[in-house]
Amino acid sequence: MLRTALIGYPATGKTTLFRLMTEAHDAPRAAHGKLEATLGIARVPDPRLDALTAMYNPRKHVPATVEFADIPGRPSGTGADALLDVAAYRNADALVHVVRSFTDPAIPHAAGSVDPRRDGRAMEDELILADLAVVEKRLERLAKDLKKSRTAELEKEQEILLRCKPHLEHGSPLRVLEIGGDDRRRLRGFQFLSAKPLLLVLNVDERDLAGGLDHLLDRHGLAEMATGPLTRAIALCAKIELEIAQLEPADAAAFLADLGLTASGLDRVIRASYELLGYISFFTVGEDECRAWSIPRGMAAQAAAGEIHTDLSRGFIRAEVVAYDRLLARGAMAACRDHGEVRLEGKEYIVLDGDIINVRFAT
Numbered sequence: 474m475l476r477t478a479l480i481g482y483p484a485t486g487k488t489t490l491f492r493l494m495t496e497a498h499d500a501p502r503a504a505h506g507k508l509e510a511t512l513g514i515a516r517v518p519d520p521r522l523d524a525l526t527a528m529y530n531p532r533k534h535v536p537a538t539v540e541f542a543d544i545p546g547r548p549s550g551t552g553a554d555a556l557l558d559v560a561a562y563r564n565a566d567a568l569v570h571v572v573r574s575f576t577d578p579a580i581p582h583a584a585g586s587v588d589p590r591r592d593g594r595a596m597e598d599e600l601i602l603a604d605l606a607v608v609e610k611r612l613e614r615l616a617k618d619l620k621k622s623r624t625a626e627l628e629k630e631q632e633i634l635l636r637c638k639p640h641l642e643h644g645s646p647l648r649v650l651e652i653g654g655d656d657r658r659r660l661r662g663f664q665f666l667s668a669k670p671l672l673l674v675l676n677v678d679e680r681d682l683a684g685g686l687d688h689l690l691d692r693h694g695l696a697e698m699a700t701g702p703l704t705r706a707i708a709l710c711a712k713i714e715l716e717i718a719q720l721e722p723a724d725a726a727a728f729l730a731d732l733g734l735t736a737s738g739l740d741r742v743i744r745a746s747y748e749l750l751g752y753i754s755f756f757t758v759g760e761d762e763c764r765a766w767s768i769p770r771g772m773a774a775q776a777a778a779g780e781i782h783t784d785l786s787r788g789f790i791r792a793e794v795v796a797y798d799r800l801l802a803r804g805a806m807a808a809c810r811d812h813g814e815v816r817l818e819g820k821e822y823i824v825l826d827g828d829i830i831n832v833r834f835a836t
């Protein structure tokens with residue numbers, strides 16, 4: 474499962490967004506200052522799963538899920554330790570930085586004013602400084618160890634960290650550093666925060682909704698920050714989205730249309746996270762259960778089978794695969810079979826977005 478963590482300064486709307494994403498609409502708000510992460514699960518909306526469910530009428534339908542961790546914000550300048558202390562940040566596949574542009578005199582901003590450009594940059598700097606602290610500490614340790622025994626692996630680790638250090642010192646996140654496959658593996662264990670894909674969510678004022686959302690990203694400097702690799706930005710109004718999410722679906726759709734929005738905030742945050750991480754979905758279908766699974770793009774069939782169950786990966790023989798579009802066009806699996814559209818694929822087959830898969834395996 475894809476894991477994301479909400480990061481941001483106090484009172485920017487993280488918990489409001491968390492409640493929206495995880496449908497924990499009525500859950501009590503996390504108390505300010507509470508340090509642990511609150512975890513929640515968001516269901517990934519996917520019209521294809523809805524269509525498959527209509528076709529199979531299964532007892533159960535299970536959407537793909539994304540985990541969100543909500544952590545109370547700390548004012549800027551609290552120090553690298555504060556960020557590194559939070560396991561949910563380190564463990565996340567992606568960070569979602571909630572940047573506030575809404576103004577409300579009753580809800581003061583910790584920095585004394587609302588300034589999305591400043592906050593976006595300040596958080597990036599904090600991620601970079603947190604990583605730099607880790608790099609420096611490890612380099613010191615490595616220097617000592619290398620005196621005792623020079624191994625090729627330790628030298629390679631030192632080499633890549635010596636590339637990271639000046640990069641971070643120049644104020645650049647590790648996201649934008651080009652790193653080869655082996656070095657990427659060497660760095661993975663450090664769980665560097667500035668290397669994680671970053672989604673910037675501009676939490677806009679309800680009064681700004683009328684003028685459309687995209688130009689707000691430009692106006693507040695977030696579009697510019699999201700031009701680099703593994704970075705994206707979207708704008709939404711968490712407070713209004715949460716109100717909309719509590720309406721009946723038909724009313725919610727009408728409300729969104731009134732605001733000139735084509736998709737809910739939930740849809741947009743999830744979609745942006747998927748694009749950011751290059752995730753795709755495949756499906757398993759049947760009368761018992763129709764289910765969506767998320768995997769990184771480029772994953773082979775055997776590994777994808779392992780997402781369903783380790784037995785399926787271990788005993789993998791072949792995968793029966795049909796494209797979603799073909800199944801929908803034919804209306805039934807049997808018709809796809811008759812037309813030769815159900816392929817038998819081996820373990821090296823690269824799973825495509827929308828594949829419907831049945832794994833044949835031996836126990």
Ligand SMILES: Nc1nc2c(ncn2[C@@H]2O[C@H](COP(=O)(O)OP(=O)(O)OP(=O)(O)O)[C@@H](O)[C@H]2O)c(=O)[nH]1
Pocket residue numbers: 481482483484485486487488489490502505506544545546547575576577580676677678679710711712713
């Ligand atoms: N006016 C307005 N208020 C909002 C908006 N989003 C959130 N708020 C309000 O801002 C306050 C803080 O929101 P939270 O979601 O609790 O903020 P947070 O980022 O979780 O705060 P910490 O957990 O303390 O870091 C709440 O009273 C929200 O209702 C918005 O878009 N507009």
Ligand SMILES: [Mg+2]
Pocket residue numbers: 487488489503543544545546
């Ligand atoms: Mg909160």
